[in-house]
Amino acid sequence: MTSILTNTGAMAALQTLRSINSDMETTQNRISSGYRVETAADNAAYWSIATTMRSDNSALSTVEDALGLGAAKTDTAYTGLESAIDVMTEIKAKITASREPGVDKTKIDKELSELKNQLASIAESASFSGENWLYNTATAGMPTKEIVASFNRSTDGTVSLTTLNYTAADSVMIDTSSAGRGILTKDWPIVDEAGVTVGTYFLINADSTNPASGTEIELDEDTTDQQVDGMLNAVEKMLQQLTDSAANLGAVSSRIDLQTTFVSTLMDVIDKGVGRLVDADMDEESTRLKALQTQQQLGIQALSIANTNAQNILTLFQQ
16 A cells, blocks of 8 residues: 555654664764763663772772871881991990990990981981980870771772771881880880899980989999990890891881782772773674665665655656
8 A cells, every 4th residue: 555644664764764763873972982882771780890890990090199198107217227237236236345444435436426326316317207216205105006908899889998907006116295105215124144234334325304314324434344345235126126026117118019910900900891891892882873874875775765655656647
């Protein structure tokens, strides 16, 4: 049946052309944006997962920055301790030299004074971003330092942060509030083989509010060999404490490096996972676009033919 009111062929061709144009618009949007799933309307489930994981990656990026800041603080403190160990080794050598007969202990003491000033300078200057783990002036003492290490999301959606903790009180060299909290300012009792305390010594007098009660390590012509031995043993204990603190800081620094590498790798893996869900396959979309362009041309041709068929009815009324 042929009708001048209803052109079924043109209607079918137009419907097909509209479908082709819609598919072409979708493909062109994917090519221009690079996304297969750009909005929730494209695929609500994938869009939701991708949005959440992008948010988590942003948090992980901040964690990476925090690890970098923590590494800088740790490295600064470690550098200070390493330098202090070198100076303490020199002090140890000077005190040992003072046992030699005929040595001018007064001159050695002047060298000790300069070395102690150097230790104080090291402790006070080992600061990064306003934090100093070697020099304390607070009444409450040096708190435990926390470094944000990771961002976690549990299976139920709960998020949390993991921190690396370092007991900074163990690395304080000088404490101006309470001398007993500083490695170089506190009293170090020296015990002989019989278990009797033969002396108590400290290295630096920081004019603390709560000062040490022992004897400052100083040399003069009246310093006895027994006192020199006591001072030497006290310096050795301080040196061991500094070495232990530096070892602990080194372990923390190594952990920070490992965690930084892990966080960086994790961010890359999350990006890849999100990409698999929402990124467009450009090879596939390019091929689809070529096919749709061909279909569009054919659809236009089919619509033109359908319209021409309707016009052919006029020939039936020609005489």
